[in-house]
Amino acid sequence: MKQLFDFLPIVLFFIVYKFFLDLPDELIVAVNEWLPFMALTPGNESDAIYMATLVAIIATIIQVAFSATLLKKVEKMPIITLVLLVIFGGATLLLKDPLFIQWKPSVINGLFGIGFLLSQFIGSKPLVQRLMSQAVAIEDDSVWEKLNLSWVFFFAISGLANIIVAPAIDPFNLQFSESTWVDFKLFGLMGMTIAFVIGQAFYLARFMPETTRDTK
Numbered sequence: 001m002k003q004l005f006d007f008l009p010i011v012l013f014f015i016v017y018k019f020f021l022d023l024p025d026e027l028i029v030a031v032n033e034w035l036p037f038m039a040l041t042p043g044n045e046s047d048a049i050y051m052a053t054l055v056a057i058i059a060t061i062i063q064v065a066f067s068a069t070l071l072k073k074v075e076k077m078p079i080i081t082l083v084l085l086v087i088f089g090g091a092t093l094l095l096k097d098p099l100f101i102q103w104k105p106s107v108i109n110g111l112f113g114i115g116f117l118l119s120q121f122i123g124s125k126p127l128v129q130r131l132m133s134q135a136v137a138i139e140d141d142s143v144w145e146k147l148n149l150s151w152v153f154f155f156a157i158s159g160l161a162n163i164i165v166a167p168a169i170d171p172f173n174l175q176f177s178e179s180t181w182v183d184f185k186l187f188g189l190m191g192m193t194i195a196f197v198i199g200q201a202f203y204l205a206r207f208m209p210e211t212t213r214d215t216k
Helices: 002-006 006-016 025-034 047-070 076-096 099-118 125-130 141-165 178-205 212-214
Strands: none
Touching: 002 025, 006 047, 006 178, 047 076, 047 178, 076 099, 076 178, 099 141, 099 178, 125 141, 141 178
């Protein structure tokens, strides 16, 4: 359930982008009155990315506020994601340039990858072990180190894939459409994450004590 809650801003981004043309004109006008710099035009498909970005920012703020007030706990990753979303998403809205919001997934994955990599050499435990050791009982430090490095590679691949698909970046001139990038942002990156987490679970299961497996 928590993972689905974490993906909520991405899902809302996708929905608003895909159904922007179906939004009531009154809603678009209200957004323009509330935030004059948005300057959205009802029926203008190119404005979908800006409305979707605004909704993603608001949803992420609510998400973090919900965790802080009701759950009494906010993890570092959602805060980092929120800060970068406000910076890159805000730049996209203020400058009316999709480039910034399209860079955001790669920047986030890059920062997380660097953080996980540095934790191999800084501190007593790799970052993945600090995050998961309370839920998973594995005493072999080499297992945690390998798993931590696998996250580093995963973040690197995810960030690179986003750069390749994002049309405003497009280093190889593949000319993917903005709509394709939005699809990839939801289904591609989310699918990669779910597949990787499942693979991680199978990997960890090989090293868990038999008594721990029996209780699950």
